Amino acid sequence: MITATVETRDNYLNHEYGVKSWLLTKDHKRIGLLYLAAITFFFFLGGIFATVIRLELLTPPGDLVSAQTYNKLFTLHGVIMVFLFLIPSIPATLGNFLVPLMIGCKDLAFPKINLLSWYIFMAGGACVLYAMLQGGVDTGWTFYVPFSTSYANTYVILTGVGIFISGFASILTGLNFIVTIHRMRAPGLTWFRLPLFIWSMYATSLIQVLGTPVIAVTILLVAVERGFHLGIFDPALGGDPVLFQHLFWFYSHPAVYIMVLPGMGIISEIVSVFTRKKVFGYRFVAFSSVAIAVLGFLVWGHHMFVASQSVYASLVFSFLSFFVAVPSAIKVFNWTATLYKGSISYDTPMLYAFGFIGLFTIGGLTGTFLATLGFDVHVTDTYFVVAHFHYIMVGGTLMAYLGGMHYWWPKMTGRMYPEGWAKLSALVVFLGFNLTFFPQFIMGYLGMPRRYHAYPEEFQVYHVLSTAGASVLAVGYLIPAIYFVWSLRFGKIAPDNPWNASGLEWQTTSPPPPENFEITPVVTYEAYDYSILEEMKVG
Amino acid sequence: MANHSLALRHQFDDVEQQKDASTFGMWIFLATEVLFFGGMFCCYTVYRSAYPAAFGHASNHLDLILGAVSTAVLIFSSFTMACAVNSASTGARNALVAFLGITILFAAAFLVIEMSEWRMLYKEGLMPGFNFTYKEFDPGHVQLFFCMYFAMTGLHASHVTIGIGILAIMAFRAWRGAFGPDYFTPIEISGLYWHFVDLVWIFLFPLYYLIARHLQG
Numbered sequence: 143m144i145t146a147t148v149e150t151r152d153n154y155l156n157h158e159y160g161v162k163s164w165l166l167t168k169d170h171k172r173i174g175l176l177y178l179a180a181i182t183f184f185f186f187l188g189g190i191f192a193t194v195i196r197l198e199l200l201t202p203p204g205d206l207v208s209a210q211t212y213n214k215l216f217t218l219h220g221v222i223m224v225f226l227f228l229i230p231s232i233p234a235t236l237g238n239f240l241v242p243l244m245i246g247c248k249d250l251a252f253p254k255i256n257l258l259s260w261y262i263f264m265a266g267g268a269c270v271l272y273a274m275l276q277g278g279v280d281t282g283w284t285f286y287v288p289f290s291t292s293y294a295n296t297y298v299i300l301t302g303v304g305i306f307i308s309g310f311a312s313i314l315t316g317l318n319f320i321v322t323i324h325r326m327r328a329p330g331l332t333w334f335r336l337p338l339f340i341w342s343m344y345a346t347s348l349i350q351v352l353g354t355p356v357i358a359v360t361i362l363l364v365a366v367e368r369g370f371h372l373g374i375f376d377p378a379l380g381g382d383p384v385l386f387q388h389l390f391w392f393y394s395h396p397a398v399y400i401m402v403l404p405g406m407g408i409i410s411e412i413v414s415v416f417t418r419k420k421v422f423g424y425r426f427v428a429f430s431s432v433a434i435a436v437l438g439f440l441v442w443g444h445h446m447f448v449a450s451q452s453v454y455a456s457l458v459f460s461f462l463s464f465f466v467a468v469p470s471a472i473k474v475f476n477w478t479a480t481l482y483k484g485s486i487s488y489d490t491p492m493l494y495a496f497g498f499i500g501l502f503t504i505g506g507l508t509g510t511f512l513a514t515l516g517f518d519v520h521v522t523d524t525y526f527v528v529a530h531f532h533y534i535m536v537g538g539t540l541m542a543y544l545g546g547m548h549y550w551w552p553k554m555t556g557r558m559y560p561e562g563w564a565k566l567s568a569l570v571v572f573l574g575f576n577l578t579f580f581p582q583f584i585m586g587y588l589g590m591p592r593r594y595h596a597y598p599e600e601f602q603v604y605h606v607l608s609t610a611g612a613s614v615l616a617v618g619y620l621i622p623a624i625y626f627v628w629s630l631r632f633g634k635i636a637p638d639n640p641w642n643a644s645g646l647e648w649q650t651t652s653p654p655p656p657e658n659f660e661i662t663p664v665v666t667y668e669a670y671d672y673s674i675l676e677e678m679k680v681g
Numbered sequence: 682m683a684n685h686s687l688a689l690r691h692q693f694d695d696v697e698q699q700k701d702a703s704t705f706g707m708w709i710f711l712a713t714e715v716l717f718f719g720g721m722f723c724c725y726t727v728y729r730s731a732y733p734a735a736f737g738h739a740s741n742h743l744d745l746i747l748g749a750v751s752t753a754v755l756i757f758s759s760f761t762m763a764c765a766v767n768s769a770s771t772g773a774r775n776a777l778v779a780f781l782g783i784t785i786l787f788a789a790a791f792l793v794i795e796m797s798e799w800r801m802l803y804k805e806g807l808m809p810g811f812n813f814t815y816k817e818f819d820p821g822h823v824q825l826f827f828c829m830y831f832a833m834t835g836l837h838a839s840h841v842t843i844g845i846g847i848l849a850i851m852a853f854r855a856w857r858g859a860f861g862p863d864y865f866t867p868i869e870i871s872g873l874y875w876h877f878v879d880l881v882w883i884f885l886f887p888l889y890y891l892i893a894r895h896l897q898g
Contacts, residue, residue, distance in 0.1 A: 242692075249692035251702040313713050321706045325698060351709055355717035363724070363832060370810035372828040373821075374724065380735075380822045385727055389720055657691070 153556065153653040168253035169656055174239035175554070176260050177230060182623070184226040184267065191219035193616065196578075196609040204596035212595035213280035214296065220283030225305050226267050228535055229397065232404035233350070234263070234315055236546050237343050239554060241319055243647035243654060244337050246328025246663045251321040259314040266308025273300035282593065284394070285361065287375040287386045291368045299368055302361045309354045309361075312400075316350030319343055328646065330665035337645050337669045338427055342407025345431035349396045349403075349438065357393035360386065384449055391442035399438040401535055402502070403431055405542030406473055409495050412545055413477045415643045416492040417484025420670040423476045430469035437466040447518045456515055463513035470506050474499060489641075490564035494545030497572045501537030505530060508583065523593075526586025529579045537575055544571070544622065552636030556653040557629045563621060571618035577611025644672055700866045707870040711877050714840075718881055721833050725888060728825055735822030737893035742807055743830075744798055748890035751794040752882065758787035759879040762848075766872045769865035774855060777868070781852040784875070788845050795838055802827070830889055837885060840878045847871050 154171045164172060195215050198206040207215065238256065242249055250256050273279055279301045281290040290298050323344050327336070363374050364386070373379025375386045414421045421427055443451055443459030451459075477499055486492070508530040512518050521527060551559050585604035590597060597605070639648040644667075650659050667674045693699040729736045765780035799808070806814030808831065809824045817823075851871050854860065860868060 247692065251692065252706060253690075253692060317706055317709050317713070320709055321702050325702045325705060326692070351713050352716055355713045356720045359717050359720035359836075362836075363721075366832060367828075372810050372832075373824055374828050374832065378821075379828075380728075380732060380825050381828075382727065382731075385724060389723065392720075662694075 151651060152655055153651065154656045155556070155653050157656045166257075168249070168257055170238050170242050170250050170253065170256060171554075171654065171658075173256050173260055174235050174237075177234040177238060177263070180260070180264060180267065181227050181230055181235065184222050185619075186623075188219050188222035188227055189616065189619070191215050191222070192612065195219060196612040198595055199597070199605045200609050202597055202599045202602055207595065209595050210280060213282075213593070214278035216593060217279050217282050218274055221270060221279070221301060221305070223535075224283055224397070225308055226263075226270065228401045228539055229312055230263060230308075230315070231401070231539065231543050232408065232546065233319070233343060233346055233400070234259075234311075236408070236543075236550060237319065237346075237404060238315070240550065240647055241322060241340065241343055242326070243553075243650065243658055244340055244645055245323065245326060245331055246646045246659060246665065247322070247326040248657050248659070250318045251326060252318050255314050256318055259311040259318070262314070263308050263311035266304045266306070266311065269304030269307060270301055273297035273304065276300070284390060285364055286390075287364060287367075287383045288377065291364055291375060299365045302365045306358050306361050306365070309358045312350045313354045316347035316354075319347040320351065323347075328663050328665055331646075334425065334428070335665055335668050336428075337407075338410035338421060338424070338431075339404075339407035341428040342403045342410070342431045345435035346400055346403045348432075348435045349400050353393040353396040353400070353439070356389060357397075360389040360393070384446070384451070387446050387449055388442070391445045392439070395442040395445060396435070396438040398531070398534065399434055401539045402542075403434060405498065405502075405539045405546075406431065408542045408546040408549070409477060409498050410473075411643075411645070412491045412495040412549055413480050414670040415549075415641050416487050416489060416495070417481055418672055419480055419484045420668070421476065422479035422482075423472075424669070426472050427476050430472040433469040434466060437462065437469070441466055441513075444513055444518070447515060448522050460513050460515050464510060467506060467510050467513075470502075474503055474506070488565075490559070490561060490568055491545045491549035493565060493568040493572075494541050494548065497568065497575075498538055498541040498545065501533050501541060501572075501575065505533030505537055508533065521586055523591055524586035525582040525590045525592055528592050529582035529586055532579045532582070537579070541571070541575075544568075547622075547626070549641070550647075551626065551629070552640045553647055553652050553654070555630055555633070556636050557633030558636045558640065559622075559629045559633060560625050563625045567618050567621035567625075570614060570621065574611050574614030574616075574618045578608050578615050579611070581605075581607040581611075642672070642675060644670060644675055696863075703866045703870055704873075707873050711873065714877060718833075718836065721829070721836065722884070722888075725829050725833065728822075728829065729888075729892075732819070732822040732825070735819040736826050737896040738818045739807075739823040739826035739830075740889060740893040741896065742802070742805065743890050744801065745890055745894070747794055747798045747801075748886055751791050751798075752886045754787050754791045754794065755879050755882050758784045758791070759876055761787065762872050762875045766865070766869055769855070769860050769868040770862055772862040774858060774860075777855045777860065778852055781848055781855060785845055785848050785852065788841055788848070792838060792841055792845075795834065799831075799834075833885060834889075837878070837881050840881070844875050844878050847874065 154169055164176065167173060167176075194207065195212070198204065198212060198215075204212065238250075276297050279294070279296040279298055281294050281296070281298055285298070285302065323340060366372060367374045367376065373381050375381045375383050377383055410421050410427060441459060441463045443455055444463045447456050447460075508526070512521070512527065512530060548559060548564055551557070581604040585601050586592075588601070590601045590604070636652045638650070638652050640652075641648070646663055646665070647654075649663060689696055689699060693702065761780050761783045765777055765784060768776035768780055802808050803812050806812050807827055809828050813824055813827070815823055848871060851868055855868070
C-alpha cells in the first residue's frame with residue numbers, strides 16, 4: 143500500500159528523465175547528485191595514488207617506483223584529495239542537497255550559478271586529469287616556490303590552472319549558500335531556530351568566499367612567473383619565496399576548516415537525533431562555527447615556524463593556534479554533554495559520529511602539540527604532521543561525510559541502505575583508519591620524514607602496520623560504495639522520516655518533490671525539538 | 682524573451698526578495714574580488730617597503746600624463762554608469778542605452794591608453810619576460826616593480842574587458858526593452874561591478890604613478 147503511493151509520487155528523480163534533464167538541471171538536489179558522482183570518482187582516483195604510495199613504503203628501499211614517480215604520486219594524491227574531493231565533499235553534495243530543504247525554500251538563490259559551479263568544477267578537474275595523463279606534477283600539493291616556478295619539469299601550470307578554475311566553483315557555492323541562508327529562510331525560521339548544519343555551512347561559506355580568491359591569485363602568480371619567467375617570488379630577482387608561503391597558507395589553513403566545519407555540522411545533527419535530545423548549548427555550538435571561521439584566518443603562520451619567520455610572529459601564531467582549539471573543544475564537549483542521559487540508539491550514522499568525535503579529538507589535540515613552537519621544530523615535515531592532518535581530514539571529515547551520507551541517503555534516494563552491512567563497514571573503516579594512521583604518529587615522532595620514498599629499516603614495522611591498515615580501510619570504503627549502489631534498486635523503500643527527526647527536510651516526502659515542499663512550511667519551534675513531533679502526530 | 686526577465690523566478694516568494702538576493706549576491710562577489718586583488722596588493726606592499734628606492738626609480742619611468750588621463754576617463758565612465766542606473770530606474774530606455782554606450786566607449790578608451798603605455802614600456806625595455814634591458818639603478822628590484830605592475834594592471838585590464846562584455850549585453854537587452862522602472866536589477870548590479878573596477882584603479886594609480894614623484898626632482 144505504502145509502496146504503491148511512493149512509486150507513483152512525483153519526485154525530483156522521476157520528474158524528468160534522460161541525460162539532458164540531468165546535465166541542464168537547475169534543481170539543487172540534482173546538482174548535489176552530480177557533484178556526488180564527480181567527487182566519488184575523484185575520491186577513488188586519489189585513493190589509487192594512496193594505495194601505490196602505501197605499497198612503495200612497505201619495504202625500506204625505493205623499489206616499486208622511482209623517486210620521481212613517488213613525488214608525483216603524493217602530489218596527485220594531495221591535489222586530488224584536497225581540491226577535488228575534500229573541499230567540495232560535504233558542501234557541494236550534502237550541502238547543495240540540504241540547505242534549501244533545511245531552511246524550507248524551493249531552491250538556492252541562484253540555481254543557474256549553482257549549475258555553472260558544477261561545470262566550472264568539472265573543467266578544473268579535467269585540467270588536473272589532463273596534467274596527470276600528460277605526466278603529472280611533482281611539487282607536492284603546496285606548490286612551494288622556487289621549486290615550482292624555476293626547477294620542476296612537470297605540468298605545474300596545467301595543474302595550477304585546474305586548481306584556479308575549480309576554486310571558482312567553491313566561491314560560487316559559498317556565495318549561493320550565504321545569500322540563500324540570509325534571504326530565503328522559511329517564515330518563522332529565525333537564526334536561532336536554524337539547524338546547526340546550516341550554521342556550519344554558513345561559516346564554511348564565509349571561508350570559501352574570503353579565502354579562495356587569495357589562493358587563486360597566488361596560483362595565478364606562480365603560473366605567470368613560470369610561464370613568462372618573471373620574478374615575483376624568485377629570490378634571484380629580490381622576490382620573496384616566503385611571501386608565497388604566507389599567501390598560500392592564508393587560504394590553505396582556513397581550507398582545513400572548509401573541510402571540517404561541514405563535518406561538525408553533520409555530527410551535531412546526528413548526535414541530536416540519535417540521542418533524542420536538543421544539542422547541549424545550541425548557541426555556543428552555533429557561534430563556535432563562526433568563531434572557527436574567523437580565528438581560522440589568523441593562524442596560517444604556524445605552517446612556517448621553521449621558514450625564517452620571526453620568532454615574535456611565531457609566538458603570536460602559536461598563541462592564536464591554541465586559541466582556535468577553544469571553539470573546537472566547545473563542540474566536542476557539547477556533543478558529549480548531549481549524549482549524557484540521552485536515549486542513544488546505535489544506528490550507522492551514530493557509529494560514524496562516535497568515530498568522528500574520537501578521531502577529531504585526537505587530530506585536534508595533536509594539532510595543539512604542533513602549535514607548540516618547541517615541539518613543532520622537532521616534528522616539522524615528519525609523519526607526525528601527516529598523521530595529524532589525516533586524523534582531521536580522513537578521521538574527521540570523511541567519517542562525518544559517510545555518517546551524513548547514511549543519515550540522508552533515505553531522503554536523497556527514497557531507499558534505505560542495508561543496516562547490517564553499514565554497521566560492519568563503519569567498524570572496518572574505524573579500525574582500518576586507526577591502524578593506518580596511528581603508527582604514523584609514532585614513526586613521525588621518532589624522526590621519519592614525510593615525502594621520502596625510501597627509509598631506514600627501523601621504521602619498517604610502522605610502515606607495514608600502516609600499509610596493512612590502509613588495505614583494511616580500502617575495504618571499508620568499498621563496502622558502502624557497493625551497497626549504496628545496490629540499495630538504489632534493492633533497498634527497502636524509505637519512509638519520509640525514518641529517524642523521527644524534527645528538521646524541515648524530514649517533513650517533505652522521500653525523495654522530495656522538485657519544488658521541495660508542497661506548501662511553504664512555517665516554523666514555530668526551535669531546532670531539535672522532538673516534542674513537536676508528538677504534537678504533530680496528535681494534531 | 683523580453684518579458685521573461687520581468688517574471689519572478691520560481692525559487693523566490695516575491696520580487697522584493699529576488700532583487701534583494703541578487704544585490705546581496707553581487708556585494709558578496711565583490712568581497713571575493715577585494716581579496717582577489719588583495720593578494721596582489723599585499724605583495725606590492727611587502728616589496729615596496731623592502732625596496733623603496735628601486736620602486737621609486739621604477740615608478741618614474743611610468744607616464745604620469747597617460748596615467749592621469751586614463752584615471753579621468755575611468756572616473757567619468759563611473760559617472761555615466763551611475764547615470765545609466767538612474768535612467769533605468771525612471772524607465773528612460775533611450776537614455777539608458779545611450780549612457781551604457783558612452784560607458785563602454787570610455788572603458789575602451791581606457792584600454793587603448795593602457796595598451797599604449799604598455800607598448801611604450803615594451804619599447805623602452807621595461808617589460809619583464811618579453812623585453813627587459815634596464816641596467817641603471819638596482820635592475821633586479823626594478824624588474825620586480827614592473828612584474829607587479831604588469832600583473833596588477835593586467836588583472837585590472839582583464840576586469841575592464843569583462844566589464845565591457847557585461848555592459849554590452851546589458852545595452853543590448855536594454856535596447857530590446859528588457860528593463861523598466863519595476864525591473865532593472867541587472868543594470869544595478871552591473872553598475873556595482875563597474876564601480877568596483879574603477880575603484881581598484883583609484884588605488885593602482887597613486888601606488889604606481891604618484892607615490893614616488895617627489896623623488897624625481
